[in-house]
Amino acid sequence: PESGPGHVAAANGPAQQARAMFTSLCAACHGLDGKGDGPAAASLNPKPRNYTDAAWQASVTDEQIKNTIVLGGAGVGKSAMMPAQPQLKAQPQVLDELVKIIRGFGKK
Numbered sequence: 001p002e003s004g005p006g007h008v009a010a011a012n013g014p015a016q017q018a019r020a021m022f023t024s025l026c027a028a029c030h031g032l033d034g035k036g037d038g039p040a041a042a043s044l045n046p047k048p049r050n051y052t053d054a055a056w057q058a059s060v061t062d063e064q065i066k067n068t069i070v071l072g073g074a075g076v077g078k079s080a081m082m083p084a085q086p087q088l089k090a091q092p093q094v095l096d097e098l099v100k101i102i103r104g105f106g107k108k
Contacts, residue, residue, distance in 0.1 A: 018097030025085070026098075034105030046079050057106035062099050069098060 012020065023032070031038040034051035041048050049056065068076050072084030088095045 051105035
């Protein structure tokens with residue numbers, strides 16, 4: 001099968017797809033550890049969200065996180081630097097798994 005950034009093998013389950021997507025798309029800005037310190041973060045203003053921030057974790061619902069992922073930052077009144085992932089509307093299980101990944105950073 002094809003490989004490379006952004007390509008996820010269909011044989012993978014939603015959790016594997018979400019992990020691959022986070023690694024290839026989200027981690028560049030949010031960092032592999034979710035601290036908002038990915039390699040692209042230095043040039044961004046505002047800085048990417050730090051998912052390990054307990055106050056932020058407590059202030060946001062799973063639905064708000066999903067909307068931000070699907071609609072992008074500009075779609076929810078946040079930074080336009082956060083790209084939309086509208087294809088995930090048709091992949092609710094992958095979206096749920098991405099929320100689990102993001103929530104997981106708040107539990108460390």
